[in-house]
Amino acid sequence: MELVADGLGVRAGDVWLLREVDLHVRPGECLVLTGPNGSGKSTFLRVVYGMQEPAEGIVTVGGASPDERDRSFRRRVSALLDDSDFFAEFTPVQHLELLGTSFGADLDVDALLEDAALADRADVTAGSLSAGQRRRLLLLGVTARPFDVLLLDEPERALDVAGKGWLTDVIARATGNGAVVVLATHHPPLLDAADHVLELGAPEPAR
Template structure:
C-alpha cells in the first residue's frame, strides 16, 4: 500500500475539538421494539472500533446515529463534542462514510470519480496510483455501471477513503470483495488510523477484529423492553 497519494487531511484549527466519537447510554426504539439500548463507546483519533453481531443487531443503525442521519431515542452521541449532523457542510467534510445506500455515478469512469473527488475537496490525488492499488487500473476508463460488484465496491471505498477526513464510518466494507480486496481494505483502514482518523467499522470480516483497538459485540447488548 505504498506510493498512493491521498488527500491531505485538514488539521483542526486552534480551539477546535478533536474528532472523537463518544456515546453514552445510547438507545434507539422502533415502536415498542428497542433496536439498540445501553450503548457506551469512545473512539479517539487514531483508533478503530469494530462493530460485530449478526444482521439485525443494530450495526447499521449505530453508524447512522454517528453520521447524524438518525436520532437516538435515549442517551447521547457526539462527534468532535457536537451532535452529528450530516446536513452540516463542515461535518460532512470531516466525516467520511460508506453506508448501504452509498452510490456512484454509473456513467462516470473511476478516473472521473476520483477527479471529481479531488476537485470537490481541493486536494491533489495520485489517481493512477490509487486505481492501481485498488486493482482498478485496467478499468480506469470504463463506466462504473459496467464494473463487477467487487470492482464497484472498491470504487466506493476509494471514494470514501481517498478524500480528506477525520472520522471514517464503514458499513460492511468487505462485501463483494475477494481475498486480495479484503487485504487491501485492511491496509486502507490501518493507514486511516495511522494518519490520526477515528474509524468505526461494522463488519463480519475476522481479520479486522484482530487489528481493531476496540470491538463492540452488539449481540451481547440485549435490548431491554
C-alpha cells in the same frame, strides 16, 4: 476528532436495537461493530452520521452532535453506508477527479487506482465494472478524500481475498493518519484492526 457515546439507546418501534451503549474512540483508533443481521450495526452508524436520532443518551463527534446535513461535518466525516452509490456513467478516473475537485484535494489518481487494483479499468464506466470492482471504487471514494472520521458498513461485501487484504491496509492507513474508524463487519480478520469491539445481540422488547 473523538467519538463519544454515553448511555446511547435507539428504538425501532417496540424494540430496542441499542441500549446503554457507552464508548470513547480516540483519534487513531478503530471501533468494530459485530453481531447478527438486525442487531443494530447499521443503525449505530446512521446515528453517528447524524441520520437518525437516539431515543436516549447522547453521541458526539468532535464534541458536537452529528449532523450529516451540515457541510463542515460532511467534510470531516466520510461514510460508506448501505445506500451509498456511484455515477454509473462515470469512469473511475472521472470519479476521483470529481472527488478531488469537490474537496480541494490534489489526488494522485493513477497511484490510487493502482493501489485499488483498478488501473486497468480506469477508463471503463463504473456501471460496466464487476461487483468487486464497484465495491473497490466506492471504498476509494470515501477513503481517498480528506477525513477525520471514517464510517464503513460491511465494507468487505463483494470483495475477493485480495480485495479484503487491500481493505485491511486502507483501514490501517486511516488510523495511522489519526482518523477514527468505525466499521460494521461479518469478516473476522477485520477484528484484528480493532482497538474497541462493540458486540451487539438480538433486539430487546421495550418495556
